[in-house]
Amino acid sequence: MEVSNTIFSDKPVIVSYDGTWYGLLTAVFDAYSKKWNVSGFSVIDRESQSDFFAEKVVVVTDEAKAQRVWLGLKKKVPKENCIQLYRCYLSEIAGIELTIFSCIKFYFSGFDSPHLAYGNPDVLKVNQTSKMVYREKHRMEAFVRFQRTADDLYYAGIEPDFNVIPLLNEHFAERYADQNWLIYDIKRKYGIYYDQNKVEEITLDFSNDAGAKTSVKDVFHDSETLYQELWQNYFKNVNIPSRRNIKLHVQHVPKRYWKHLIEKK
Amino acid sequence: MSERLHEKLEILADAAKYDVSCSSSGSKRKNHNKGLGEATGSGICHTYTEDGRCVSLLKILLTNHCIFDCAYCVTRKSNDIKRAAFTVQEVVDLTMNFYRRNYIEGLFLSSGIFKNANYTMERLVSVAKKLRTENKFNGYIHLKTIPGASDELMHEAGLWADRLSVNIEIPTESGLKLLAPDKNIKDMIEPMTYLKKEIIRTKEESKIFKSAPLFAPAGQSTQMIIGASGESDKDIMHTANKFYKGFNLKRVYYSGYVPISNDNRLPGLGSAVPVLRENRLYQTDWLMRFYGFHVQELLNDQFPNLDPEIDPKLSWALRNMAFFPVDVNTADLQLILRVPGIGVQSAQKIVGARRFNKLGWDHLKKIGIALNRAKYFITCNSPITDRKDYTEAKIRQFILNESRSKFLTNGGQQYNLFG
Ligand code: SF4
Numbered sequence: 001m002e003v004s005n006t007i008f009s010d011k012p013v014i015v016s017y018d019g020t021w022y023g024l025l026t027a028v029f030d031a032y033s034k035k036w037n038v039s040g041f042s043v044i045d046r047e048s049q050s051d052f053f054a055e056k057v058v059v060v061t062d063e064a065k066a067q068r069v070w071l072g073l074k075k076k077v078p079k080e081n082c083i084q085l086y087r088c089y090l091s092e093i094a095g096i097e098l099t100i101f102s103c104i105k106f107y108f109s110g111f112d113s114p115h116l117a118y119g120n121p122d123v124l125k126v127n128q129t130s131k132m133v134y135r136e137k138h139r140m141e142a143f144v145r146f147q148r149t150a151d152d153l154y155y156a157g158i159e160p161d162f163n164v165i166p167l168l169n170e171h172f173a174e175r176y177a178d179q180n181w182l183i184y185d186i187k188r189k190y191g192i193y194y195d196q197n198k199v200e201e202i203t204l205d206f207s208n209d210a211g212a213k214t215s216v217k218d219v220f221h222d223s224e225t226l227y228q229e230l231w232q233n234y235f236k237n238v239n240i241p242s243r244r245n246i247k248l249h250v251q252h253v254p255k256r257y258w259k260h261l262i263e264k265k
Numbered sequence: 266m267s268e269r270l271h272e273k274l275e276i277l278a279d280a281a282k283y284d285v286s287c288s289s290s291g292s293k294r295k296n297h298n299k300g301l302g303e304a305t306g307s308g309i310c311h312t313y314t315e316d317g318r319c320v321s322l323l324k325i326l327l328t329n330h331c332i333f334d335c336a337y338c339v340t341r342k343s344n345d346i347k348r349a350a351f352t353v354q355e356v357v358d359l360t361m362n363f364y365r366r367n368y369i370e371g372l373f374l375s376s377g378i379f380k381n382a383n384y385t386m387e388r389l390v391s392v393a394k395k396l397r398t399e400n401k402f403n404g405y406i407h408l409k410t411i412p413g414a415s416d417e418l419m420h421e422a423g424l425w426a427d428r429l430s431v432n433i434e435i436p437t438e439s440g441l442k443l444l445a446p447d448k449n450i451k452d453m454i455e456p457m458t459y460l461k462k463e464i465i466r467t468k469e470e471s472k473i474f475k476s477a478p479l480f481a482p483a484g485q486s487t488q489m490i491i492g493a494s495g496e497s498d499k500d501i502m503h504t505a506n507k508f509y510k511g512f513n514l515k516r517v518y519y520s521g522y523v524p525i526s527n528d529n530r531l532p533g534l535g536s537a538v539p540v541l542r543e544n545r546l547y548q549t550d551w552l553m554r555f556y557g558f559h560v561q562e563l564l565n566d567q568f569p570n571l572d573p574e575i576d577p578k579l580s581w582a583l584r585n586m587a588f589f590p591v592d593v594n595t596a597d598l599q600l601i602l603r604v605p606g607i608g609v610q611s612a613q614k615i616v617g618a619r620r621f622n623k624l625g626w627d628h629l630k631k632i633g634i635a636l637n638r639a640k641y642f643i644t645c646n647s648p649i650t651d652r653k654d655y656t657e658a659k660i661r662q663f664i665l666n667e668s669r670s671k672f673l674t675n676g677g678q679q680y681n682l683f684g
Contacts, residue, residue: 113620116618118614118618118632119631143312144367145368146365146366147366148365154366156367178299179365227366229271230363233274237278237282238279238314239282239314239315240282240316240523242538243521243538244315245317247317248316249313251317252319253312253313261312264312
């Protein structure tokens with residue numbers, strides 16, 4: 001990897017960062033203050049598109065710089081619009097960093113209430129992407145199904161379209177304050193665990209359990225099957241057959257989520 | 266043991282499902298005691314039934330024993346069905362365990378009337394009280410109030426519940442007399458009046474004493490059955506308007522009548538549920554609550570029924586072409602809200618965005634307005650393409666042709682769609 005510190009402002013640059021939010025904000029800080037002509041972003045150690053004409057520059061994450069960007073943003077646009085940028089980052093959509101960067105640049109460009117400029121393509125894209133991520137977060141708040149384990153942990157596995165776990169802790173910690181719970185992103189292999197005090201990010205090592213012959217009965221609480229069945233039964237009985245509309249049903253509860261929904265099993 | 270519980274749940278969920286309200290929004294109950302749950306947000310639909318309705322609450326009857334004989338109700342005395350009753354503890358356990366697993370936002374508890382109104386209401390209240398006190402439950406509770414129950418019980422219900430409702434069910438007094446001979450309108454209006462007063466009083470109190478207890482923070486709602494008593498859309502919406510204005514109701518629900526018997530006072534078994542009509546009524550309700558329309562503009566003696574083919578906003582616009590075209594770059598928000606194809610959010614976006622540059626078709630499309638409708642009613646910064654001088658009938662035809670294909674591919678049902 002080439003690292004260069006002297007970059008001419010007109011030469012296209014690909015900015016390499018560590019993949020974290022602070023890393024991205026640091027990259028924004030450097031690119032903005034050094035007036036780089038950014039043509040794209042890439043994550044260190046992750047393969048990225050090669051652009052032979054662009055120079056690559058590696059940014060070292062610096063919390064102080066990241067904070068300055070974040071605090072600066074808060075002075076320019078409402079908090080909700082700052083959070084929108086974070087949600088976009090969590091979308092993991094290829095190329096979204098450049099949109100975030102361009103949007104931040106626009107927010108700093110001196111217009112009054114720049115976040116209302118829906119005619120600006122970056123502002124619009126940030127709005128729309130953020131909405132998609134927010135919707136996924138909202139879906140997870142709806143679709144998480146906890147199962148009570150024998151040692152009184154409420155466990156839920158999820159596979160969201162976007163990386164929404166960081167957006168979930170507040171809601172679940174407030175709501176389920178008096179029970180231990182764990183929400184685990186099976187695709188991204190990490191989760192959040194709450195012990196009635198604080199929420200922690202954790203990763204699980206399933207390799208030990210793979211060979212063990214523990215049966216479901218041992219893992220789950222005695223009452224778990226009863227309540228799952230009662231819920232399935234309830235779901236069946238609130239349906240009004242003469243109003244049946246499966247199309248609408250699937251639109252609200254897309255099939256890809258069914259495998260974790262007790263009532264759809 | 267668990268078999269009996271399953272059977273009760275089957276019977277008592279089945280009997281409760283015709284009450285369409287499933288909202289769990291509008292409260293502000295926090296998890297203040299590190300207990301279970303909260304009801305501060307706009308409410309979450311945790312799943313949807315196969316008929317596409319939101320499931321957010323555990324909606325059950327405490328019992329389907331009833332001393333009344335309302336013709337439109339499965340629970341009516343004369344109906345030969347299996348009866349069941351939950352114990353207070355059973356409802357509490359179901360609610361707690363469903364909530365802990367993130368299945369629900371809370372409980373919606375209703376009941377047939379057994380013995381008398383007060384006896385029934387007392388049981389409903391004790392479920393709510395037990396949840397709030399013994400179980401530190403802060404999720405959403407909606408209690409049905411039984412017509413004729415005492416003020417004391419109504420007051421206690423308000424202390425524990427987030428929302429209270431009395432279902433009026435039949436929008437006209439004559440219809441009510443015919444179909445629900447045991448009920449009288451006075452018994453339904455009285456609790457609403459009492460609750461309205463109490464809600465206002467406690468709100469005032471909480472302004473002075475920050476720690477004043479919550480009283481039905483999500484307010485009152487009611488439901489009307491649609492298509493059971495030959496009523497017009499005007500009857501329904503004018504009654505709804507009275508409830509919104511006169512009793513400060515948070516929501517009025519409209520529930521297409523699902524035929525349940527061959528009683529000749531009612532549509533017979535096998536008649537279709539008026540789903541489309543129900544949808545048009547909800548659209549009208551939205552126009553009244555969020556778009557600044559007066560009910561009289563939408564439904565009056567000249568137009569007592571909504572147009573099934575087009576939504577009520579478009580219908581109003583076509584009857585009032587003199588209001589248009591509206592210039593989106595200069596018009597007031599109130600006027601922009603009246604344009605077919607522009608929703609509340611888009612209207613606000615337009616007003617925000619036009620300060621930066623004059624908006625043309627492209628901008629409007631990106632903002633998300635339905636140009637295929639709106640184009641006949643607006644001018645913007647782009648040259649007028651093809652809107653000039655069409656008659657109402659022509660516009661109606663154009664829009665219908667376009668949306669008919671959409672309508673068909675949507676399986677014939679559209680919801681909350683003004684676009
Ligand atoms: S009083 Fe209520 S439960 Fe009883 S028959 Fe009438 S509507 Fe049904």
